[in-house]
Amino acid sequence: xxxxxxxxxxxxxxxxxxxxxxxxxxxxxxxxxxxxxxxxxxxxxxxxxxxxxxxxxxxxxxxxxxxxxxxxxxxxxxxxxxxxxxxxxxxxxxxxxxxxxxxxxxxxxxxxxxxxxxxxxxxxxxxxxxxxxxxxxxxxxxxxxxxxxxxxxxxxxxxxxxxxxxxxxxxxxxxxxxxxxxxxxxxxxxxxxxxxxxxxxxxxxxxxxxxxxxxxxxxxxxxxxxxxxxxxxxxxxxxxxxxxxxxxxxxxxxxxxxxxxxxxxxxxxxxxxxxxxxxxxxxxxxxxxxxxxxxxxxxxxxxxxxxxxxxxxxxxx
Amino acid sequence: xxxxxxxxxxxxxxxxxxxxxxxxxxxxxxxxxxxxxxxxxxxxxxxxxxxxxxxxxxxxxxxxxxxxxxxxxxxxxxxxxxxxxxxxxxxxxxxxxxxxxxxxxxxxxxxxxxxxxxxxxxxxxxxxxxxxxxxxxxxxxxxxxxxxxxxxxxxxxxxxxxxxxxxxxxxxxxxxxxxxxxxxxxxxxxxxxxxxxxxxxxxxxxxxxxxxxxxxxxxxxxxxxxxxxxxxxxxxxxxxxxxxxxxxxxxxxxxxxxxxxxxxxxxxxxxxxxxxxxxxxxxxxxxxxxxxxxxxxxxxxxxxxxxxxxxxxxxxx
Numbered sequence: 001x002x003x004x005x006x007x008x009x010x011x012x013x014x015x016x017x018x019x020x021x022x023x024x025x026x027x028x029x030x031x032x033x034x035x036x037x038x039x040x041x042x043x044x045x046x047x048x049x050x051x052x053x054x055x056x057x058x059x060x061x062x063x064x065x066x067x068x069x070x071x072x073x074x075x076x077x078x079x080x081x082x083x084x085x086x087x088x089x090x091x092x093x094x095x096x097x098x099x100x101x102x103x104x105x106x107x108x109x110x111x112x113x114x115x116x117x118x119x120x121x122x123x124x125x126x127x128x129x130x131x132x133x134x135x136x137x138x139x140x141x142x143x144x145x146x147x148x149x150x151x152x153x154x155x156x157x158x159x160x161x162x163x164x165x166x167x168x169x170x171x172x173x174x175x176x177x178x179x180x181x182x183x184x185x186x187x188x189x190x191x192x193x194x195x196x197x198x199x200x201x202x203x204x205x206x207x208x209x210x211x212x213x214x215x216x217x218x219x220x221x222x223x224x225x226x227x228x229x230x231x232x233x234x235x236x237x238x239x240x241x242x243x244x245x246x247x248x249x250x251x252x253x254x255x256x257x258x259x260x261x262x263x264x265x266x267x268x269x270x271x272x273x274x275x276x277x278x279x280x281x282x283x284x285x286x287x288x289x290x291x292x293x294x295x296x297x298x299x300x301x302x303x304x305x306x307x308x309x310x311x312x313x314x315x316x317x
Numbered sequence: 318x319x320x321x322x323x324x325x326x327x328x329x330x331x332x333x334x335x336x337x338x339x340x341x342x343x344x345x346x347x348x349x350x351x352x353x354x355x356x357x358x359x360x361x362x363x364x365x366x367x368x369x370x371x372x373x374x375x376x377x378x379x380x381x382x383x384x385x386x387x388x389x390x391x392x393x394x395x396x397x398x399x400x401x402x403x404x405x406x407x408x409x410x411x412x413x414x415x416x417x418x419x420x421x422x423x424x425x426x427x428x429x430x431x432x433x434x435x436x437x438x439x440x441x442x443x444x445x446x447x448x449x450x451x452x453x454x455x456x457x458x459x460x461x462x463x464x465x466x467x468x469x470x471x472x473x474x475x476x477x478x479x480x481x482x483x484x485x486x487x488x489x490x491x492x493x494x495x496x497x498x499x500x501x502x503x504x505x506x507x508x509x510x511x512x513x514x515x516x517x518x519x520x521x522x523x524x525x526x527x528x529x530x531x532x533x534x535x536x537x538x539x540x541x542x543x544x545x546x547x548x549x550x551x552x553x554x555x556x557x558x559x560x561x562x563x564x565x566x567x568x569x570x571x572x573x574x575x576x577x578x579x580x581x582x583x584x585x586x587x588x589x590x591x592x593x594x595x596x597x598x599x600x601x602x603x604x605x606x607x608x609x610x611x612x613x614x615x616x617x618x619x620x621x622x623x624x625x626x627x628x629x630x631x632x633x634x
Contacts, residue, residue, distance in 0.1 A: 151475050157583075157600040226602065254481075262589040264482075269592040272476040276551040283552070286481055 001026040002141075002242045003111040005104060007062070008235065009035030009121030010045040011078055012085070012218040015211065017120050017146075017235035018049055020305055023312040024243040028115075029058045029107045031100035035121040035165055036074040037082025039064035042121070045083040047091030052207055054316055058107075059093075062100025062125035066166035074161055077221045085217020086210045104129040108139040115139065116242055119173075120146045120235035122162055127169035130176050142179035146238040148255070148268030149185035150293075154226065156266065160185045163257060164266035171257040174290055182255060183237040183248060183294035184268060191237055191297050192230025195219065197306060201313075208313035236305050237294065247304060249296040254286035319346040320571055321437055323428070325383070326564070327355025327445030327486075328365035329406050330540040334626070335444055335470075335564035336366060337533045340375040342629045344572050347375075348439065349431065351424035353383045355445035355489055356406045358397070360385075362445070367415035373532045374634035376417035383424030383449040387490035394488060394594050404547035411539055428453045432463040440571060443497075444470040444564035446486050451493030454500050461500045468571060469497070470564045472509035472584070472597030474615070478552065480594070484510050487586055488595030495586040498597075498611065505611045507584060508567050509597060512577050512614035516566050516622045517559035520545055526630055533630035562626075569622050570614075576621045579612035 003026045008014040014036070021027040030050070032043040043061040050059060065071045079085065096103060104125065108115050117140055119126050126143065130136055147162035147170065155164040163170045174180060193215060201212040219231040240247045254271040258264045270293055271286040324339055324347060326332040339347040350370070352362040363382045370376050386392065420427070428449065431439065441464050443450050450467075453460045471486035471494065479485040487494040498505070518541050527538035541562060548560040569576045583600040585607070587593045599613055 152602050153604050154602060155604065157585075157598050157602070157605050158596075256592055258590050258592045260589050260591045260593075262593070263585055263587045263598045264590045264593040264596060267482075267590075267593060269482050271481045273478065273481060274553050276549075276553060283479055 002116055003028050003114050004116045004118050004242065005029045005031065005107045007031045007033060007100065007117065007119045007121065007125050008046065009033050009042040010049060010083055011036035011042065011235065012083065012214050013233055013235040014120050015049050015083065015214055016233055016305065016309065017239060019053060019211065019312050020236040020308050021118065021239050022053060022055055023308040025239065027055065027057060028111065029103055031060050031062050031103050031125055033062045033100065033121040033125050034064050034071065034073065035162065036078040038073060041082040043095050044091055045081065047093060047095065048088040051089045051092050052210060058096055058103055060096040060098050060100045060103035063128065066122060066124055066169065067127060068168045069166055072165060076225050079217065083214065086213035088210065100125045101129045101132055105133050105136060108136055112139045114141050116141055117143045118238050119143065120238055122165035123169040123173045124166045127172040130172060137176055137178050140178055142181065143173065144181040144238045144241060146183050146188065146235045148182055150268065150270050150272065151186050152189065154185055158264050159266035163268055167257050167259050167266040171259060174255055174257060180290065181241045181250060181292045187248065187294040187297050188232050188234035188237045191301050192232045193302060194230050197302060200306060201309060204310055204313040205317055207316060208309055211309055233302065233305055240301065244304065247298045247301045248294050250292040251295050252289045253291065253293050254289050255291040255293055256287065319344055320440060321346045321348050322440040322442050322571060323349050323351065323431065325351045325353060325441065325443040325445060325449050326366060327353050327357070327362045328369060329356035329362065330410065330544050331562045331564040332444050333365060333369040333410055333540050334537050334562050335568045336369050337373055337537060338565050338568040338626060338629055340370065340373060340378060341533055341632045341634065342572055347378055349379045349381065349427060351381045351383050351427060351449055353445045353449045354385050355486065357408055359383065361408050363419050364415060365410045367417050367419065368410055368412040369536065371415045371417055372412045372536055380419045381422055381424040381427040382419050384452060387446065388448045388451050388493045390492065394491065404550065405544055412536060424449050425452045425456060429457045429460060432460060435463065438465040440466045440468060442468050442567050444567055446489040447493040447497045448490045451496040454496055461502055464502060466504040466506070467502045468506040468508065468567045470508045470567045472507050474509060474511050474597065474599050476510065478510060482593045483595035487597055491586055491588045491595040494595065495588050498584050498586055506570065506579065507597070507611050508570065508577060508614045512617040513561040513563040513566050514554060516561060516617035516619045517554055517556060518562050518623060519559040522623050525627055529631045531631055531633055537626065537630050565626065566617060566622060569625050572625060573621060576618050577614035578616040579614045581609040582611060582613050583607040583609050584611040584613055
């Protein structure tokens with residue numbers, strides 16, 4: 001089974017990603033980052049979810065603020081705790097007494113050449129890890145990210161939250177030269193659950209029912225804040241290439257992050273033009289392809305994620 | 318009653334088709350044409366405009382030459398000297414040299430005077446960089462309120478042409494473009510690449526234009542054939558043997574608004590992005606604080622567009 005480390009900021013959809021990964025992959029560690037709420041909240045949430053799901057895996061807290069950018073959090077959508085809407089168990093342990101970067105490096109060393117680093121929050125920890133230990137690039141099989149967008153923004157007109165949180169970190173990660181998968185808001189917005197989908201979890205045990213409560217809150221939040229009728233399962237999408245690659249089409253292309261402080265700061269700028277072979281002077285081709293960029297989700301993906309939750313929940317009994 | 322319009326062009330093969338459509342359509346009255354530095358240097362734009370009008374027997378329409386460079390920048394964001402021909406336009410259009418002459422008045426003066434004196438509505442249709450329009454806005458504080466409607470070709474949401482995120486007209490003079498979008502025109506319609514790339518004209522359509530055996534049919538066939546060959550070589554469309562004829566779509570919209578489908582959104586122009594210079598920043602997800610200011614065309618009706626051109630180019634002046 002593919003070993004995965006999840007670097008996340010739970011977060012309602014992070015919670016789903018955690019279970020999706022635990023069900024289909026070898027989820028071997030969790031690191032946390034600020035984002036959907038402060039680091040204290042996201043770390044506590046990760047530990048609560050681990051207890052709820054019976055995951056006895058290492059958890060370490062990471063960055064509490066971006067590398068350069070001023071901090072923001074996504075409280076409007078995820079609530080005061082970052083995981084509002086359900087009764088979660090108190091954590092039964094503290095995070096490890098090490099920084100997320102150390103846990104990333106330790107886990108990558110243990111699974112050299114095999115570990116997938118899945119990042120579903122701001123990319124601060126991942127960028128720090130790559131800067132601190134240049135060999136990390138050789139140790140990882142790849143990085144898969146939920147972040148960015150082509151065309152639609154959720155923080156600004158064109159920027160997506162995870163990338164916008166720390167654009168400089170995102171640029172460091174995309175330029176690292178690792179095999180990289182990126183699924184953006186334009187795709188994850190089409191991977192959403194409605195009330196009936198959520199209710200289909202209510203026949204299960206405590207974990208499934210708790211996730212249903214969380215998703216109900218998330219659905220109502222997104223409706224209120226963004227006016228959309230389904231709760232997007234953004235973060236689990238990042239795991240799809242290693243669970244069932246037929247569920248999302250990816251295209252290898254050039255993606256860079258706009259860092260200038262204008263209207264487009266934090267935008268993922270993807271090369272989607274078709275260019276011929278003639279050098280065009282001013283119509284310069286972009287830098288070489290560096291990212292597998294998600295383009296098209298399968299309608300089978302939402303049922304697949306829901307099934308994973310139900311099966312994981314059933315296996316816990 | 319025929320709709321009056323002024324075209325502001327950088328002729329250019331697609332501008333030339335737009336000019337012929339406006340000059341020959343029975344529902345339109347093209348009262349003047351202004352030229353601007355863009356596809357080619359402004360003196361060539363003027364010469365090409367005169368050639369086109371003479372060729373179809375409409376040398377009576379006055380042509381005014383405008384700005385020879387962007388309004389504030391000394392040059393395009395990537396200098397003109399590096400801008401190689403993509404073969405789409407060429408320097409001189411393949412028509413006989415003109416016999417009519419440009420007017421002895423600057424385009425910006427003409428625009429200001431015409432709108433100041435206007436007793437009927439005149440639609441302003443810019444299909445090149447927006448330098449002249451921004452200059453008119455800067456010179457005459459009442460210009461904006463005197464223009465009933467602006468229908469411009471420019472911008473891109475899902476993919477650019479000159480860069481991955483920007484379209485040429487908006488990019489060529491981003492500061493002027495930003496000023497036009499922010500000016501507060503009563504009605505602003507933007508026809509971007511998203512729409513024009515859906516209104517492709519095919520080699521079969523070109524043959525049908527040629528077969529009309531009229532001056533406009535012959536000229537349109539010549540120009541569009543050239544476009545198709547250049548697009549196939551350098552920026553292939555989803556369909557081979559077909560090319561967009563961007564600027565003419567604006568004119569078609571004046572006759573039949575259903576030739577495009579628009580969304581009313583806030584649109585601004587990025588002027589400082591390192592990767593996104595000249596991008597039209599469309600608030601598709603209502604993330605910004607600004608109210609909608611622009612009818613932005615995401616789609617076009619290819620058949621209606623082609624049929625209108627064929628019908629119009631069958632006419633002679």
